[in-house]
Amino acid sequence: MTRSTIIRTTAVAFAAAATFAQAAVAGGEPKNEWPFTRPVAQRTQQAAQHTAAQADPVIQGEPKNDVPFTRPATVVVVSGGGFSWTDGAIGGAAGLGLAIAGTGALLVARKSPQTA
Numbered sequence: 449m450t451r452s453t454i455i456r457t458t459a460v461a462f463a464a465a466a467t468f469a470q471a472a473v474a475g476g477e478p479k480n481e482w483p484f485t486r487p488v489a490q491r492t493q494q495a496a497q498h499t500a501a502q503a504d505p506v507i508q509g510e511p512k513n514d515v516p517f518t519r520p521a522t523v524v525v526v527s528g529g530g531f532s533w534t535d536g537a538i539g540g541a542a543g544l545g546l547a548i549a550g551t552g553a554l555l556v557a558r559k560s561p562q563t564a
Contacts, residue, residue: 453557464549
């Protein structure tokens with residue numbers, strides 16, 4: 449491999465990694481829902497109710513028999529409406545874009561005949 453081929457391959461790999469990294473960052477758990485947004489006043493009231501005998505260990509977390517842990521789980525059932533044309537169009541456009549990018553990478557990497 450020549451130096452220019454290695455540089456081109458590395459540049460294409462970094463561009464692909466940067467493109468796919470954005471999708472990976474977009475996912476995650478929402479931290480702005482109920483157990484995480486509970487007011488601090490509730491926690492201080494719970495802490496004040498515990499006696500010194502219960503707080504023997506220096507490091508003690510929240511008791512697991514209080515509200516967010518003891519409430520029953522809610523089950524949400526969502527029935528699918530079939531094929532989503534919007535999602536299909538997004539996937540088709542992404543596939544077409546990847547095919548064009550791959551074709552471009554092959555054309556750039558391919559050596560053209562040199563005239564003497």
